[in-house]
Amino acid sequence: MRKMVKTMAALAICSTLVLTACGEKTKTGGTTTGSGADPNAKTTITWLNILHTASPPTDTIIKKIEEKTNAEVKFSWIPDASKEERINTSLASDSLADIVTLTILDNSSVRNALKSGVFWEVEPYLNEFPNLAKISEDTRRSASIAGKLYGIPFQKDLARNGVVIRKDWLDKVGLPVPKTMDELMEVAKAFTEKDPDGNGKKDTTGFMDRSDLVYGAFKTLGSYMGVPNYWKVSEDGKMTPEFDTEEYVKTMDYMKKLYDNGYINQDFAVTAKTDQQQKFAQGKAGIYVGALFDSKNLKNMAKGVQDNMELVLVNNITPTGSESERHIWAGNNGIGGLLAFPKSEVKDEAELKRVLKFVNDLMDDDTYALMTYGIKDVHYKVDENDAATIINQDLWQQEVQPFASSRPNETGYKIHDSDPLKAESDKLIKENANYAVLNPAYSLESETFSTQGSELQKIITDATYKYILGKIDLNGFKDAVENWKKSGGSKIISEYEAAYQEAKK
Template identity: 70%
Template sequence: MNKKISKLAVLAVSGALVLSACGNNESANPGQAANTAGNEAGKAAPAAKTKISWMNILHSTTPPTDTVLNKIEEITNTELDFSWVPDASKEERINTALASDSLADIVTLTLLDNSSVRNALKAGVFWEVSSYLDEFPNLVAISQDMRTSASIEGKLYGIPMVKDIARNGVIIRKDWLDKLGLQVPTTTAELMQVAKAFTEQDPDGNGSKDTTGFIDRSDLVFGAFKTLGSYFGTPSSWHVDDSGKVTPEFESEGYVKAMDYMKELYKGGYINQDFAVTAKNDQQQGFAQGKAGIYVGALFDSKNLLNLAKGIQDSMDLVMVNDITSTGNEADRAIWSSSNGVGGLLSFPKSEVKDEAELKQILQFVNDIMSEEVFALMTYGIEGVHYTIDADKAVTITNTELWQQEVQPFSSSRPKEPGYAIHDADPLRTEAARLILENEKYAVLNPMYSLESPTFSSEGSELQKIITDATYKYILDKIDLAGFKAEVEKWRKSGGDAIISEYEAAYKAVNG
């Protein structure tokens, strides 16, 4: 294994192939990598610590101190050498890291769509690990869907870092619902009626019609549109039928219904009229200032919105909704997934991990840090030092400044994020986490996520602008359905047909 990387050093020149973290599933006793040998007295003697180097991303301004690191090493019986790479410089350093072979035993990869990363994975630079996962109690719990989504051409070149699979939903002013005598909506029609009432019935009681139902931003993915599209049955980016035919989401009936819904909101004045040019910060500030009562986005945004409202809208009470459908039928419940829950890979370069024995030692370590004990360390710190915990495993951070210095930098190192019993004591955060975990049962995955289309890689962003512009024009009533379909045809002729053909071929190669 690589011994040349100094502990907690920030990589400055050589570059790093890194990224963020996450994971999914727990259990198992940590520290299983340590074997013991009997001494003369017949007592178990601790084995030598396994030395592991880890090239990882740094989202904070400085690396963590050794306080939490020492506890992780103690639990896993390892000696860890972290090489931290600042998030802002990770992408530009990929080619340098590959070319100079300046890697580590574990390399955190999240830029899986980067051509250099994909080429390195396909070229066999990293170990293929699919046959090993079932040997470890925490790794075996990684779902087959997750393994498939994290695979490149059907091969898994690292441990999937599993984030929330589907985190979006609707956040509504509960105090406004109560004031107007409205129930929490469960259908898109009911949601429309709430939006109308919030616009027309003075929910803040100031005597002026100065509120809207929705407040949205210029983002068809992470704003309201894609989540609303889920409620109308829109696929998650792409759809593939039983014959292997691939179609983009914007050719689906659900996509058109979502555009029609947004058009109705816009024409009725039930959404901020400048949503197509509104930034996320302005959207959140507007909600916090009481300009609107419906926010569609990540459910965990609720706590941030409430914090922003302090001193401005102190009466704000929020309810989060994740079970809206367009039909009222539970069977039609669905929510899109941005990356199928894959936050990246923990990958193991063959240049550093020389043989299967070393690989299994490192896999044991990854298995062990998926335990709840290590997750708690990486998320909250040390009980009594950084936080307190009650009988329900609800955590309250007691020293925020110390937590930020010693714990927060480890957030990108967690190979599993959702599903632990230990949780934040804040009720909104607890409820958001519960609803996000519940979303997994209804998540619509992107079947093309792990597949490759050279045309999409090189031209996909530019081609998407055709569809984005056409979608906004349709919602703002500047073109009709025929005009929208004409733009779709333009997308196809400009490279879309090539993308579809390439994805169909890639899908067939993996699935037969």
């Protein structure tokens, strides 16, 4: 596998509004209802979690999970679109839960909380539990902060992103599956201008994107164009942030061309992920950039609305079509964040072990099946090859799909999806690993980044959007980069360079 990056994964968590209930349980004497020394005791566990669907799940699967884990589970759900803006308030007010889902580990508030002892260090306990003991040393190291593991890593594939395209629309406008960035632009133009849905109206766009420069289209398209994954390191150890590269500017220019010509939804900068997916499923656009396995969900969402939808998955787009140019950013080196356990909620080692036992049980095959497919013969059926097929799509979306981001591990299970799109996405995601670009600064420490990184990133995020939307020119963007450096970015660079040299010794 080519060397290259790992990012951090999308962040996480909490609103004081939703969390008040979580805080209340500590006032009644903790969560464990059985013997505190018994990791198998009946217990109540609160979980501050991220929701990637429009509505939380009903209690059907939760009750089954409770039976499997011998625990009463009380979820506080935070919508994915608002998770980052609420993290600082939640950590500052200590409004947490027994389990907190942290999905963006480079957020300065999260990183500082982890390093300052807010959460339990868990590595000394992992080998006491069979499923947790299987977490590899590489995964443990990748998920560690300053050499310590402050939660159970979400174990995910290395590089999951790609491009999902309406194949039936390609056929309608007479274009092949794109393999270069220019060909992708041509597809976006045709999907906007040539009435691919055949309704006689100019009411479609090429791309349907969302307000996320990382998990939306921007970072994936950027990686196709050679943008480094957060940081570029030279042979002599000099570090350059991705936004200070020529390739980043070219990516902004590409997105600006899409925007200026109407080849992308004009409200992409304020569109939530759920709205993006729903509009794509409704036939408003024909190109979706994101996790390749989203294709199955998009096709299912389109049933009854766009029943003729055919999708093709693409993971090999390059500037000129050359195999040697092939790159894809690695979102997290197989780490999707942490399930972390605040010391304010999990009071002692005995309670910690009971919560760890709960997480361990979530990684059993039966519990994975529950959180992925639901209840056998109710939500899904399985064939002789352990391939699962959803038999009640509406019920599955309501009762099971909201748990998609709650599984501590997503790989290595016996049961697998029979859906052709899911099988194809699994194949391409595995192939992506050969071209994954890792973040060379992911495991390095910078005190300035830990304290100011999130605030400084807003300077670049705002400037990137303003450039794409035509509100500033290239000089304005370069001014923002200089502002980033003067406000603390230069210190981050020098601290990472020092840490990199130290790590090489």
